[in-house]
Amino acid sequence: MVAAMWIRSTMAYRASFVLTTFGNFAATGLDFVAIMLMFSRVDALGGYALPEVAFLYGLSSVSFGLADLAIGSMDRLGHRVRDGTLDTLLVRPAPVLAQVAADRFGLRRLGRVTQGVLVLGYALVTVDIDWTAARLLLMPVMLLSGAVIFCAVFVAGAAFQFVAQDAAEVSNAFTYGGTTLLQYPPTLFARELVRGVTFVLPLAFVNWLPAAYVLGRPYPLRLPAWMAFTPPLVAVVCAAAAGTAWRAGLRSYRSTGS
Amino acid sequence: MGSGRLYAAVTAGGFRRYATYRAATAAGVFTNTVFGLILVYVYLALWDERPHLGGYDQAQAVTYVWLGQAFLSTLALGGGGVEGELMERIRSGDIAVDLYRPADLQAWWLAADMGRALFQLLGRGVVPFAFGALVFPVALPGDVLTWVAFLVAVVLAMVVSFGIRFLVALSAFWLMDGTGAAQAAWFLGYFCSGMLLPLNAFPGALGEVVRALPWSSMLQAPADVLLGEAGALPTYAFQAGWAVVLLAAGRLVQTAATRRVVVQGG
Numbered sequence: 001m002v003a004a005m006w007i008r009s010t011m012a013y014r015a016s017f018v019l020t021t022f023g024n025f026a027a028t029g030l031d032f033v034a035i036m037l038m039f040s041r042v043d044a045l046g047g048y049a050l051p052e053v054a055f056l057y058g059l060s061s062v063s064f065g066l067a068d069l070a071i072g073s074m075d076r077l078g079h080r081v082r083d084g085t086l087d088t089l090l091v092r093p094a095p096v097l098a099q100v101a102a103d104r105f106g107l108r109r110l111g112r113v114t115q116g117v118l119v120l121g122y123a124l125v126t127v128d129i130d131w132t133a134a135r136l137l138l139m140p141v142m143l144l145s146g147a148v149i150f151c152a153v154f155v156a157g158a159a160f161q162f163v164a165q166d167a168a169e170v171s172n173a174f175t176y177g178g179t180t181l182l183q184y185p186p187t188l189f190a191r192e193l194v195r196g197v198t199f200v201l202p203l204a205f206v207n208w209l210p211a212a213y214v215l216g217r218p219y220p221l222r223l224p225a226w227m228a229f230t231p232p233l234v235a236v237v238c239a240a241a242a243g244t245a246w247r248a249g250l251r252s253y254r255s256t257g258s
Numbered sequence: 259m260g261s262g263r264l265y266a267a268v269t270a271g272g273f274r275r276y277a278t279y280r281a282a283t284a285a286g287v288f289t290n291t292v293f294g295l296i297l298v299y300v301y302l303a304l305w306d307e308r309p310h311l312g313g314y315d316q317a318q319a320v321t322y323v324w325l326g327q328a329f330l331s332t333l334a335l336g337g338g339g340v341e342g343e344l345m346e347r348i349r350s351g352d353i354a355v356d357l358y359r360p361a362d363l364q365a366w367w368l369a370a371d372m373g374r375a376l377f378q379l380l381g382r383g384v385v386p387f388a389f390g391a392l393v394f395p396v397a398l399p400g401d402v403l404t405w406v407a408f409l410v411a412v413v414l415a416m417v418v419s420f421g422i423r424f425l426v427a428l429s430a431f432w433l434m435d436g437t438g439a440a441q442a443a444w445f446l447g448y449f450c451s452g453m454l455l456p457l458n459a460f461p462g463a464l465g466e467v468v469r470a471l472p473w474s475s476m477l478q479a480p481a482d483v484l485l486g487e488a489g490a491l492p493t494y495a496f497q498a499g500w501a502v503v504l505l506a507a508g509r510l511v512q513t514a515a516t517r518r519v520v521v522q523g524g
Contacts, residue, residue, distance in 0.1 A: 019438025027445035034454035038300075040461045042307040045300070167285035173292040181296050188303045193295070 024111030028065075031183070032057060032119055046187035051127035052215060053185060058120025059207035060182035063146025064175070065113035071101035071151055072109055074158035078165040087255050097246060100158065127215070135214045138229065142214075145231035146206035152238035153178065153201075155246050162249035178203045186212070186220050194220050205234040264361060265369040272340070272373025276381070283381045286331060290386040294327040298394055312459030317397040318485050319456070324390030325481045326453050328383030332375050332412075333419040333476050335451055337444045340371045341427040345436035348427070357516060364508055367427075368420050375416045397485060404483070407490040411480035414497035418475045421504025422447065428508065431515040451476045458487075472500040 039050040077100055080086040089099045157171025186194050186208045198204040198221060212219040213228030301323055305316040330336050344367055347353045356363055426443040430436035450473035457468050457478045475497040482488035
């Protein structure tokens with residue numbers, strides 16, 4: 001309902017809605033244009049050709065786009081904590097998390113998902129994959145688990161804002177930074193960085209690990225093959241951890257005095 | 259001279275205002291550093307595959323990455339300049355108060371934005387840049403003169419950046435909600451300024467075009483001065499040319515807007 005309200009309010013300025021949706025589409029699109037420009041100068045990056053990078057890019061963008069569409073407004077929580085308007089949400093008979101997620105719900109974010117789907121489509125047409133039942137099954141599983149993992153990162157970032165209201169931008173490093181990182185092949189990055197996003201902040205399970213399996217390429221860390229099928233498990237653990245952080249944050253909330 | 263003092267005070271105010279939010283600044287430094295890290299590895303691989311792409315060697319390409327991160331908020335390449343506030347004032351009608359002030363609208367906001375940009379350069383730009391220079395191999399000039407020439411180019415870049423964003427903000431007089439226009443300007447600027455890929459690495463005709471656009475005076479121009487790839491004087495001429503054109507256009511639109519548009523609010 002809150003989301004529907006925000007959709008109606010956005011539609012009040014129709015020209016702006018069209019521009020922002022297109023803007024979302026184009027802004028993420030230019031990301032990919034830059035990658036294509038790189039590939040106009042080289043044939044491969046870290047051993048990955050353009051279709052394979054497009055495959056990684058599409059998976060990362062769609063997962064992130066879905067999470068962003070669902071709860072991308074989390075960075076406004078800090079404002080609400082600071083000016084005390086979070087109180088309004090607390091007294092309403094609906095889960096606070098759902099309300100914060102729907103706050104300023106932006107249908108324009110569909111632009112990002114659309115762009116990701118297009119790139120993924122291009123990748124699936126051009127990339128050479130030896131399709132098996134397991135690989136086919138892994139595709140939707142990977143996208144959904146990826147979206148859940150990114151949602152968990154968004155929620156954890158929001159929980160952090162209860163502690164540091166002005167520091168909302170830190171979570172951008174993991175959300176937007178995360179999706180940017182995953183758009184490139186894991187072979188480009190320093191081993192410690194790859195380890196970090198595999199074992200500490202498990203972003204690698206969004207696409208790197210399962211995509212390496214689908215593409216039939218070795219993952220730089222030499223993990224057992226069945227690890228490619230663990231994204232749903234990782235997603236559940238992430239969601240649980242983020243939920244705990246969120247509840248702890250909400251409990252620690254003290255309204256502003258005035 | 260009275261008006262000079264006024265605008266200096268506005269600039270100082272803009273500086274102090276952004277300096278207030280220390281946690282936000284620290285958060286921004288962290289985020290810029292993370293993005294810089296990602297981009298550095300991509301560029302290292304790119305220049306490994308194709309040495310001397312765009313006339314840069316690997317160390318120059320790495321320096322370019324960290325310059326980009328240092329300028330991201332200074333030149334408001336990712337949004338976040340004064341234009342958001344200006345647009346909100348136009349939408350709500352508060353702009354009427356600004357127009358009554360015995361100060362010029364454009365000059366006032368330019369002064370405020372310069373204050374913001376100076377703070378962002380010191381507060382948000384220096385740390386990621388220093389981090390990058392310490393951790394990765396970079397190409398920095400040894401003589402003071404190049405650094406001074408570079409800083410002049412940075413100031414000109416700030417003016418050009420404001421010139422574009424002021425025009426974008428004024429579009430709110432006609433569109434009411436300027437979010438769309440601001441976003442369109444943002445993604446265009448992000449791409450055309452060379453944040454994603456240095457403009458001199460752009461291929462063929464596309465490269466020629468983007469290097470002639472105003473955005474190339476924002477990141478590419480100061481970077482080339484620092485990296486010794488371009489002479490200071492031709493760079494200044496290019497930047498100043500765009501600054502004059504954009505500010506003049508802003509002035510024209512401002513006159514049209516204040517004459518023709520009915521301000522909102524009762």
